[in-house]
Amino acid sequence: MAARKHSRQRDSIKEFLMTRTDHPTADVIYRNVRQHNPNISLGTVYRNLTLLAQAGEISRLNMGDGVDRFDGDTSPHYHLLCERCGSVVDLKLEDISAVLEKAAAQFDGHITGHVTYFYGICRRCSKPTI
Amino acid sequence: MAARKHSRQRDSIKEFLMTRTDHPTADVIYRNVRQHNPNISLGTVYRNLTLLAQAGEISRLNMGDGVDRFDGDTSPHYHLLCERCGSVVDLKLEDISAVLEKAAAQFDGHITGHVTYFYGICRRCSKPTI
DNA sequence: TTCCTTGCAAATCGTTTGCATAATG
DNA sequence: CATTATGCAAACGATTTGCAAGGAA
Numbered sequence: 001m002a003a004r005k006h007s008r009q010r011d012s013i014k015e016f017l018m019t020r021t022d023h024p025t026a027d028v029i030y031r032n033v034r035q036h037n038p039n040i041s042l043g044t045v046y047r048n049l050t051l052l053a054q055a056g057e058i059s060r061l062n063m064g065d066g067v068d069r070f071d072g073d074t075s076p077h078y079h080l081l082c083e084r085c086g087s088v089v090d091l092k093l094e095d096i097s098a099v100l101e102k103a104a105a106q107f108d109g110h111i112t113g114h115v116t117y118f119y120g121i122c123r124r125c126s127k128p129t130i
Numbered sequence: 131m132a133a134r135k136h137s138r139q140r141d142s143i144k145e146f147l148m149t150r151t152d153h154p155t156a157d158v159i160y161r162n163v164r165q166h167n168p169n170i171s172l173g174t175v176y177r178n179l180t181l182l183a184q185a186g187e188i189s190r191l192n193m194g195d196g197v198d199r200f201d202g203d204t205s206p207h208y209h210l211l212c213e214r215c216g217s218v219v220d221l222k223l224e225d226i227s228a229v230l231e232k233a234a235a236q237f238d239g240h241i242t243g244h245v246t247y248f249y250g251i252c253r254r255c256s257k258p259t260i
Numbered sequence: 261t262t263c264c265t266t267g268c269a270a271a272t273c274g275t276t277t278g279c280a281t282a283a284t285g
Numbered sequence: 286c287a288t289t290a291t292g293c294a295a296a297c298g299a300t301t302t303g304c305a306a307g308g309a310a
Binding site for chain 2: 080082083093103106108111115116120122
């Protein structure tokens, strides 16, 4: 059960994450939260991110590029990793789970879920430079 | 261009990968190839896996669990990561790229590709124990 | 007082890299 | 000979963890 106690650090982390839509990494979160909470340690940031993600209050993204990113928006949506600038942007599209589930129905075993993400060039990077 | 020279080590690695359908990690590959090639180093294994993957001769899988796996089968297919035993099994299903592409068409930017994998319980693990 | 949390630093772990030497074309 | 590939070990980078001290219920 792990009765959870309140902590100023955890609040700052979650609060910060809610103001961002760019899926920051633990390190970025650390450097930002630090401004209002100078003594917080990177370990604490990681511990809380893991805890919040397990509790379903935030989500942890792994886009296969070696770093985990965190998202305060837990509503169903997809992501695109820009190959040019490395940023991750939201991609709102119709829920494709139905298609995937139907396709996977023939599998002899049990499918719990799936992960899908896209890569390409984000809007900002595909605009011509002035 | 990087003219590629022949090497016994690279051959063993690729050869080994062709005999497996279980998507081994670099370390597993290392320990196996070592049996016929006692002096090979882990660094060489990594260098060659990266090289072969870039050349499109094998593919590198990242299932978000911290380790990279390698697949000698480069034909289009999907994968499932078993949450019970940690193994990765092939999942043959109709190509869903069309669906994804259509869904992503509305995106204001350029989509190069996508990554999709499943997780759940593999056939072996979902069979009742005797 | 109990026990969850923190800060700090050290430890992990998978993967990459620098360098001198060996092998290939 | 010009270059690519290797073995070894050290370096890396992201994340986790042990521990003693601090804070919440």
